[in-house]
Amino acid sequence: MTITQTSVRLAASARGLTRVYGQGDASVHALRGVDLDLPAGRFTAIMGPSGSGKSTLMHCLAGLDTPTGGSVQVAGRALEDMDDTALTIFRREHVGFVFQSFNLLPMLTAGQNVLLPLELAGRRVDAEVRDRYDLVVDVLGIRDRLGHRPTELSGGQQQRVAIARALVSQPDIVFADEPTGNLDSDASAEVLGFLRRSVRELGQTVVMVTHELDAAAYADDVVVIADGQIRAHLVEPTAEQLVETLRGGRPGAGR
Numbered sequence: 001m002t003i004t005q006t007s008v009r010l011a012a013s014a015r016g017l018t019r020v021y022g023q024g025d026a027s028v029h030a031l032r033g034v035d036l037d038l039p040a041g042r043f044t045a046i047m048g049p050s051g052s053g054k055s056t057l058m059h060c061l062a063g064l065d066t067p068t069g070g071s072v073q074v075a076g077r078a079l080e081d082m083d084d085t086a087l088t089i090f091r092r093e094h095v096g097f098v099f100q101s102f103n104l105l106p107m108l109t110a111g112q113n114v115l116l117p118l119e120l121a122g123r124r125v126d127a128e129v130r131d132r133y134d135l136v137v138d139v140l141g142i143r144d145r146l147g148h149r150p151t152e153l154s155g156g157q158q159q160r161v162a163i164a165r166a167l168v169s170q171p172d173i174v175f176a177d178e179p180t181g182n183l184d185s186d187a188s189a190e191v192l193g194f195l196r197r198s199v200r201e202l203g204q205t206v207v208m209v210t211h212e213l214d215a216a217a218y219a220d221d222v223v224v225i226a227d228g229q230i231r232a233h234l235v236e237p238t239a240e241q242l243v244e245t246l247r248g249g250r251p252g253a254g255r
């Protein structure tokens with residue numbers, strides 16, 4: 001089911017999105033005309049088999065990959081109208097990223113890592129920024145770790161720092177690429193819980209690529225992709241609806 005209500009504020013949308021890698025006989029159609037609306041203030045998981053196009057979709061939505069055709073809008077701006085410099089600035093100001101491998105800078109403390117996007121954007125750390133920093137640090141439960149370097153933190157703590165870094169600039173959308181892929185099940189549950197809290201309590205929009213049903217269960221909605229096409233956009237699916245859709249049965253109607 002695709003969300004079509006026009007009253008819903010969209011964080012991102014795609015129309016007729018295609019991405020072909022390579023040429024001729026060797027070409028791979030990773031995305032085959034994707035139409036997708038991602039409402040603001042929701043936690044959306046993107047699921048599908050290996051090679052179905054999840055990462056390509058996320059990278060195209062995030063302005064990290066250039067589609068072969070179609071259009072992408074993020075925060076009301078068309079990405080295809082931007083050159084590389086404009087895209088870099090746009091990403092810095094509007095998009096947050098959480099990666100499987102945390103991607104923290106080892107020479108900086110946790111606190112410095114969290115503040116890095118603001119520094120890169122040249123933002124002064126005024127009272128408003130300080131309030132936001134305090135809020136995300138408390139929501140993520142990392143206050144007592146702020147003076148530590150990444151190597152002194154567990155995987156789960158490093159990922160919480162990475163999430164705080166993604167949230168501190170109040171981006172319009174946060175993309176998380178298999179954020180629990182390097183974590184054990186306890187740390188995964190914790191990180192997913194924090195992502196969900198960031199949506200519920202901070203009003204963030206989070207889009208997460210995942211292989212894991214357990215991870216998708218934390219999301220509000222699930223986009224199922226197969227062979228480069230959207231198979232279903234499930235709104236608050238039950239576990240049964242999700243499993244049925246992933247198995248290739250009739251997409252559930254959502255709730």
Ligand SMILES: Nc1ncnc2c1ncn2[C@@H]1O[C@H](COP(=O)(O)OP(=O)(O)OP(=O)(O)O)[C@@H](O)[C@H]1O
Pocket residue numbers: 021022028029030048049050051052053054055056057
């Ligand atoms: N840079 C690239 N060059 C060539 N083919 C690519 C490239 N990136 C992705 N592909 C191909 O595009 C298709 C979709 O890949 P993508 O990584 O988006 O899938 P995925 O669903 O994220 O897979 P996984 O779950 O295994 O990470 C695959 O067939 C893949 O081999």
